[in-house]
Amino acid sequence: MKDRFTLDVVDALDPEFDRLAKLARSEDFRFMDTLIDRWRDGSNRFDQPGEAYFAVRRDGRLIAAGGLNRDPYCQEPGTGRVRHVYVEPDVRRSGAGRLLVEAIVDRxxxxxxxxxxRTQTQRGALFYEALGFVRCDDPTATHRLAL
Ligand SMILES: CC(C)(COP(=O)(O)OP(=O)(O)OC[C@H]1O[C@@H](n2cnc3c(N)ncnc32)[C@H](O)[C@@H]1OP(=O)(O)O)[C@@H](O)C(=O)NCCC(=O)NCCS
Known part of the structure; x- marks a missing residue:
């Protein structure tokens, strides 16, 4: 199924993001709303040096999204932050999350x-650990990956 996914860097949020944010909200994840709010008010468009936001689509439909910011909580230079990663429930465990996070790490x-x-769920922790991230003991992060 993975070969039916396409991955692109997002330069503008299309209405599909509202649909994805609604799905996320229905599971009590508010971070896709935060993404949209901050993109629209210009405070975070993942457009600073090194940053990018990615969309995964299948048959043109947005099914997953996530991105890379400079880590605003860390003073250490050279620290990026994986942010606002969400895969639509119906397509989970099909490799979309892996495709997305591997692209983020490559970037x-x-x-x-x-x-x-920072992930607050056991599912998220198992997912990131499967991709090579290790747990860290920090108030602003649960996982890290040395590049
Ligand atoms: C966490 C999330 C991004 C994973 O996306 P996904 O597309 O289902 O992940 P993948 O199919 O690429 O999984 C890659 C690997 O991660 C691990 N993994 C993923 N979900 C898992 C789960 N629920 N339990 C255990 N391991 C899991 C597995 O090792 C998996 O490989 P496998 O399917 O070959 O066993 C997705 O479940 C999601 O969006 N959840 C809601 C939001 C969320 O929790 N975001 C995390 C940051 S807050």
């Missing part, structure tokens, strides 16, 4: 020495 190698993230 991060150009600009960062480490990427960090």
């Amino acid at each position: 991060a190698r150009d600009a960062f020495k480490i990427v960090r993230l």
Whole structure:
């Protein structure tokens, strides 16, 4: 199924993002709303050096999204942050999340020495650990990956 996914860098949010954010909200994940709010008010469009936001589509439909910011919580230079990663429930465990996060990590190698993230779910922790991230003991991050 993975070969039916396409991956692109997002330069503008289309209405499909509202649909994905609604699905996320129905599971009590608010971070896709945060993504949309901050993109629209211009405070975070993942457009600073080294940053990017990615969309995964299948048959033209947005099914997953996630991105790379400079880590705003870390003063250490060269630290990126994986952010706002969400896969539509119906397509989970089909490799979309892996495709997305591997693209984020590849991009991060150009600009960062480490990427960090915070996940609040056991599912998220198992997912990131399957991709090579290790747990870290920090108030602003649960996982990190040295690049
Ligand atoms: C976490 C999430 C991004 C994973 O996306 P996904 O497309 O299902 O992940 P993949 O299919 O690429 O999984 C890659 C590997 O991660 C691990 N993994 C993923 N989901 C898992 C789960 N629920 N339990 C255990 N391992 C899991 C597996 O090793 C998996 O490989 P496998 O399917 O070959 O065993 C997705 O479940 C999601 O969006 N959840 C809601 C939002 C969320 O929790 N985001 C995390 C950051 S807050």
